[in-house]
Amino acid sequence: MKERELVVSKIREGTVIDHIPAGKAFLVLKILRIDEKTKETVSMALNVPSKKMGKKDIVKVEGLFIKEDELNKIALIAPNATINMIKDYEIEKKFKVKLPEIVQGILRCPNKMCISNTKEPITSIFYIKAENGDVIAKCHYCGKKIKKIAEFLI
Numbered sequence: 772m773k774e775r776e777l778v779v780s781k782i783r784e785g786t787v788i789d790h791i792p793a794g795k796a797f798l799v800l801k802i803l804r805i806d807e808k809t810k811e812t813v814s815m816a817l818n819v820p821s822k823k824m825g826k827k828d829i830v831k832v833e834g835l836f837i838k839e840d841e842l843n844k845i846a847l848i849a850p851n852a853t854i855n856m857i858k859d860y861e862i863e864k865k866f867k868v869k870l871p872e873i874v875q876g877i878l879r880c881p882n883k884m885c886i887s888n889t890k891e892p893i894t895s896i897f898y899i900k901a902e903n904g905d906v907i908a909k910c911h912y913c914g915k916k917i918k919k920i921a922e923f924l925i
């Protein structure tokens with residue numbers, strides 16, 4: 772599959788997010804706040820054939836070494852994503868994202884009566900746990916649990 776992986780060319784320097792479940796690359800961009808205002812060169816490959824995953828997505832951000840704390844938020848929707856830090860075309864560091872224990876300001880509480888929805892400005896705070904392979908987020912303010920994380924990303 773090596774040749775096919777080169778649907779997106781190698782980068783000289785920056786961050787490569789690999790092994791994203793097929794279709795989830797858009798959510799990865801959302802979590803990283805990559806949008807039309809982003810200056811960096813960003814490439815994204817969807818539905819790339821993969822031995823391990825069947826199909827996967829890849830995101831490459833050139834010229835930017837995204838902080839580990841930022842990258843670990845990706846585990847909310849892509850628990851097996853791999854991060855590659857590239858320098859001079861070489862992989863300087865490779866690691867798997869790790870589920871954060873707590874996230875702030877990236878999830879919206881589903882409970883309309885929750886103080887995080889009624890009083891502005893309050894940053895949402897959620898505690899993250901893996902329960903039987905699923906990722907569960909629990910609101911710091913009202914205790915409401917989220918199972919479908921992707922639906923509540925801000």
Ligand code: CTP
Pocket residue numbers: 776780781782783787789829831853855857859860861862
């Ligand atoms: N990559 C890149 N630019 C580089 C080097 C690597 O964009 N200069 C990308 C590759 O295209 C790949 C990822 O970084 O998407 C990881 O590269 P590599 O470790 O060579 O690939 P694999 O062995 O397939 O990775 P893994 O063992 O994590 O499956």
Ligand code: ZN
Pocket residue numbers: 880881882885886887910911912913914915
């Ligand atoms: Zn709440």
